[in-house]
Amino acid sequence: MGRPWAAPGQVIGLLGGSFDPPHEGHVHLTLEALKRLGLDQIWWMVSPGNPIKPNPPAPLAQRMAAARALMQHPRVKITDLEAGFGTRATADTLKALQQAYPLLRFVWLMGADNLASFHTWDRWPEIMERVPVAVLARPGQRLRALTSPTAQTFRKWRLPTRDAKRLAHKGTPAWVYLDMPMRHDSSTALRARRADR
Numbered sequence: 264m265g266r267p268w269a270a271p272g273q274v275i276g277l278l279g280g281s282f283d284p285p286h287e288g289h290v291h292l293t294l295e296a297l298k299r300l301g302l303d304q305i306w307w308m309v310s311p312g313n314p315i316k317p318n319p320p321a322p323l324a325q326r327m328a329a330a331r332a333l334m335q336h337p338r339v340k341i342t343d344l345e346a347g348f349g350t351r352a353t354a355d356t357l358k359a360l361q362q363a364y365p366l367l368r369f370v371w372l373m374g375a376d377n378l379a380s381f382h383t384w385d386r387w388p389e390i391m392e393r394v395p396v397a398v399l400a401r402p403g404q405r406l407r408a409l410t411s412p413t414a415q416t417f418r419k420w421r422l423p424t425r426d427a428k429r430l431a432h433k434g435t436p437a438w439v440y441l442d443m444p445m446r447h448d449s450s451t452a453l454r455a456r457r458a459d460r
Contacts, residue, residue: 266347267340271366273303274431276397278372279345279353282309283320285330288374292399293339295443296372300397301428304338305372308356311346354386357393368431371396375404375440382412391417395430396438409440 269275276296282289285307293305309326312319320326323343330341345351348359353371360369371394373381378398381387390396391413398408408414414421420436422429427439 266344266363267304267306267342269304269364269367272368274301274368274370275364276300276302276305276370276372277308277357277360277394278305279308279310279356281312281320282307282326282330284326285333287333289330290334291443292372292374293334293336295399295441296397297336297338299427299441299443300370300430302338302370302431304340306340306342306344307334308342308344310351311343312351352385354389354393357390361393369394370431372399373397374399374401375408376401378409378413378440379404379407379411382416387413388416391420391436391438393435395433395435397427397430398438398440400440400442405442 278289278293278296280289289307293307296302297305307330309323309330311323323346327341327343334341344360345356348356350356350359357369357371371390373396375398384390417436417438420438422433422437422439424439424441427441430437430439
């Protein structure tokens with residue numbers, strides 16, 4: 264797939280992951296982020312493979328097709344940017360994006376479950392320094408997320424929820440935690456159910 268297009272100055276939310284499989288929880292998080300962060304677009308970045316997961320995902324083309332079938336919104340683009348850039352680590356992907364799109368503003372989107380384990384990601388402080396980060400609530404993860412090493416390390420750069428729409432225009436580091444109506448969908452649970460059939 265070709266690279267997505269956005270007008271100079273637009274704010275792009277980035278939702279990365281294996282999307283193995285994509286599910287309604289991804290859609291819910293995406294729609295909440297569009298509404299609450301003042302984003303112009305969201306790009307789903309379907310990864311070739313997650314370097315910290317032991318089992319390889321389904322083929323990229325299959326996951327891209329499933330994501331396109333599920334997430335149909337004019338401001339959401341399904342991309343394989345990491346495969347195109349040849350990157351695996353999020354820090355490298357963000358660097359490549361900022362070089363390829365110097366006139367755009369990016370916001371990294373993630374669920375609270377990812378914030379809880381973010382300190383295990385490769386060069387995680389660099390990610391926080393590169394782009395503002397929006398953390399969206401996930402069931403049962405609030406306490407773990409907000410007491411995580413990342414949340415503690417960057418606590419003085421956390422914005423109040425009322426400033427969420429200004430996040431993209433803040434200097435980095437900057438992050439916000441957004442409570443939202445919960446969905447219990449997870450790719451792990453969906454894969455387990457498929458395996459049980």
